[in-house]
Amino acid sequence: MKRSREPIIWVLFGGGGMASALFLPVLILVLFIALPLGWVQSAPIDDLQWLVRHPLTRLGLIVFVMLCLFHWAHRFRYTLYDGLQLSHLNEVIAVLTYGMAMVGTVVGAYLIWGVG
Amino acid sequence: MSETLTVPETVILEVFRYRPEVESEPTFDSFEVPFHPEWMILDALNYIKDDLDGSLSYRWACRMGVCGSCGMLANGQPVLTCATYLESLLPGPIRIEPLEGFPVIRDLVGDIGDFMNKLSDVKAWLIRDEEKPVEDGEYLQTPSQLDDYKQYSMCINCMLCYSACPVYRLEPEFIGPAAIALAQRYNLDSRDEGAEERMDVLSQHDGIWGCTLVGECTEVCPKGVDPAGAIQRYKVSATMDYFKSLLMPRSSS
Numbered sequence: 001m002k003r004s005r006e007p008i009i010w011v012l013f014g015g016g017g018m019a020s021a022l023f024l025p026v027l028i029l030v031l032f033i034a035l036p037l038g039w040v041q042s043a044p045i046d047d048l049q050w051l052v053r054h055p056l057t058r059l060g061l062i063v064f065v066m067l068c069l070f071h072w073a074h075r076f077r078y079t080l081y082d083g084l085q086l087s088h089l090n091e092v093i094a095v096l097t098y099g100m101a102m103v104g105t106v107v108g109a110y111l112i113w114g115v116g
Numbered sequence: 117m118s119e120t121l122t123v124p125e126t127v128i129l130e131v132f133r134y135r136p137e138v139e140s141e142p143t144f145d146s147f148e149v150p151f152h153p154e155w156m157i158l159d160a161l162n163y164i165k166d167d168l169d170g171s172l173s174y175r176w177a178c179r180m181g182v183c184g185s186c187g188m189l190a191n192g193q194p195v196l197t198c199a200t201y202l203e204s205l206l207p208g209p210i211r212i213e214p215l216e217g218f219p220v221i222r223d224l225v226g227d228i229g230d231f232m233n234k235l236s237d238v239k240a241w242l243i244r245d246e247e248k249p250v251e252d253g254e255y256l257q258t259p260s261q262l263d264d265y266k267q268y269s270m271c272i273n274c275m276l277c278y279s280a281c282p283v284y285r286l287e288p289e290f291i292g293p294a295a296i297a298l299a300q301r302y303n304l305d306s307r308d309e310g311a312e313e314r315m316d317v318l319s320q321h322d323g324i325w326g327c328t329l330v331g332e333c334t335e336v337c338p339k340g341v342d343p344a345g346a347i348q349r350y351k352v353s354a355t356m357d358y359f360k361s362l363l364m365p366r367s368s369s
Contacts, residue, residue: 004319004320004321004323004325006321006325007351007354007355007358007359008358010325010351010355011355011359078328082282082283082286082328085286087286087287
């Protein structure tokens with residue numbers, strides 16, 4: 001019997017859920033709230049630039065963006081599929097949602113590689 | 117004690133009726149039954165059948181929460197009627213309907229054939245490559261090996277989880293919570309060797325991957341089985357198995 005290829009998607013979904021739950025709130029709090037409001041002192045700009053330019057940081061960020069987007073895609077796919085009962089459009093929905101996650105990952109990778 | 121509470125004399129039950137020989141559409145009949153604080157919904161239904169309308173049809177047997185046959189919707193919630201106090205649903209009227217997701221045969225009786233087929237699809241029984249002869253004695257198990265599957269073995273096949281599962285109602289092909297939990301019950305049993313056979317059915321889209329972890333099955337389960345947890349655990353095993361067979365295609369057939 002042919003087994004479902006769902007595990008690939010599910011790993012991306014699960015990984016994305018875990019990664020976004022763990023890191024996203026911290027990143028938003030530190031980068032977009034605490035630093036601009038001056039709650040915390042920023043590290044010297046040179047150190048930050050070195051960190052962002054490091055290939056491992058870039059790679060990590062790209063993987064992080066990819067996981068978050070695939071988590072969104074999977075969730076949104078089932079929101080449309082079950083929530084709006086569009087199961088007859090299953091293939092179109094899957095191509096659109098995962099396709100958008102892929103495009104988003106490429107755009108994200110391009111931007112992250114260009115930073116600094 | 118009880119004098120200080122306002123206890124009603126009677127309570128109204130609005131009971132789903134469907135008698136295919138007289139009506140083409142289901143209706144509701146109202147019955148006024150005496151209220152007793154110690155009565156379960158099932159006691160009220162039995163009162164209706166014995167004293168008010170003998171034609172009312174519903175399933176029940178043990179009236180102590182182990183046979184799994186008296187599951188119904190009470191005010192829209194899937195419950196075992198033998199384990200739900202009338203008092204918990206006061207002041208009424210209390211609406212009693214058959215479980216959702218099963219075609220109604222008559223009144224509160226649904227057709228459970230689909231679930232029975234799914235139980236055999238997932239081979240919810242002990243599978244051995246080779247049975248050892250009786251003279252060799254029992255298959256011994258340690259308490260911790262028992263603990264691995266005991267929770268899932270508490271399932272009484274009452275089908276409340278199917279009634280609560282939105283995926284099952286949309287896609288009746290979905291194998292569903294109880295059947296997957298019971299498959300896990302045998303997969304996790306140290307005496308069982310059938311995990312590979314069950315994997316073929318369970319790792320399909322209509323198997324575990326149909327589940328979107330709504331979690332209602334676990335909410336309504338009267339025995340604490342946690343079918344949603346069983347399904348998620350199985351997703352992990354199926355995923356490991358999938359990647360293993362991708363990396364080492366020859367080791368698994």
